[in-house]
Amino acid sequence: MALLIILIILVVVIGGGVGLFIAPYNSFVKLRNTIQESWRQVDVELNRRYELIPNLVETVRAGAAHERNTLEEVTRLRNQAVAMATNSQGNTPDPQRSQIESQLSGAVHNLVAQVEAYPELRSNTNFLELQRELSDTEDRIAAGRRYYNANVKTYNTKVESFPSNLVAGMFHFEKASYFQVDDPAVRSAPGVNFGEISQRPEAQQNQGQAPQIGQGNPAQAPGYAAPQASGQLPDPQAARQPDPSQQPWGTQGKPGDQGNQNSQ
Template identity: 65%
Template sequence: MTAVIIVIVALVVILAIALIVSYNRFVKQRNLIQESWRQIDVELHRRYDLIPNLVETVRAYAAHERHVFEEVARLRTQAVGAEGATPEQRAAAEGQLSGALRQMMISVEAYPQLQSNQNFLGLQRELTDTEDRIAAGRRFYNANVGDYNTRIEAFPSNLIASSFKFEKAGYFEVKDESVRSVPQVSFGTIGSVDGEQAPPQMPAGGHSSGQIQPPLPGDQQGYQQQGGYQQLPPQNQGQPPAGAPRPQDGQPPFTGA
């Protein structure tokens, strides 16, 4: 009887320890997700601060691009107002803002003076660095969300999640198709390099222009002049024809007919 009680108590203790460990792990993962999201939020606010300065700098050189500036300002206000929304809603707002910024940067390519403005170049560099940090933070956040959501669905940790009301977290995914699409790469004509022409194709006869043609049987003119090559002299120049008598000593050599 005493042994049975000891076994039961041991099982209860083991289950209690497993329950505590699983619960604490859920709490740790949830806090890690919140911390990684705060890092993203910091970078998003930094981008919100850079956008007005960038727009004003561009407006000084491209004032007639008014519709582009208005769209960027509207979407920035929309993104700032979505701070308390879910990550999915924030991602949708940020995707629209990124698309408007990209459109503005494309429109300023027609202004060489703006491209040489140091203030614009500095703001553009800061915005690019901020976008890179946002992308890195998004990957870290989504990885933590994936681990957390997997434990909520897997057995037996799903029993702990349902008992203590742990809910799945939302991903912060890019919705801009221009970012997600695969770039198109063209290699041009096989056997050629960009800016160079492919080598000429061989005609049906097996010879291409600019090559020396071998002489046909009975052709006494040697190789023909083609492609800029000099015509070779006949092979029998200065030699007597076949069957002619050899010159005797003291006679001039045969020079041909």
């Protein structure tokens, strides 16, 4: 009987120990597959952008030959990104590819911004269609990147947490790389220069105009009473007393009526 109890205890202990490893292991496998699937969705949109960029470059070259340096930069980064995507061995992006993709995004944005100076291109239906498709592709890339990074965060947290980190070390589950936009031209927010406010047309039109009543010298406002020499402020009640000369004729009579009454 005692031997049977000991065997049961051993089975429970061994089963519990194995369960402590099986559950984290299965969780790691599930999270890793989710990361790989989310990255494949991003990769599809990146390849879609690779296909659109050559057409965009040719359209801009036909109408804006002066932007040769920008066109060459976009083409160089696009070819470099395609080569890295072709030679990629893993199912997740490496930091070098993330950097190239970020630079490519910044170069494309810069090219589209410079085209605003060419009215013929801005009215070109082919360019407008390419611009719309690129914009939609960029939006899908951004949404896919957020979803991918969220999965990577969950996976990396589990890799570093105890006791799941024991299973991660035993079965070589390594941390995954984020797909981030590190290009300062893409990440930076537009600056605000408050010094430009004085240069606005409204400010220039208002320069040289006399201030309105109540906005300029307070001594010009109606009912203003200067402080007395003794330093005391004027009586507020006195300041509110109406001026008889400014009262309506219906209450004080017309000018000269009082004199006529006294003569009677």
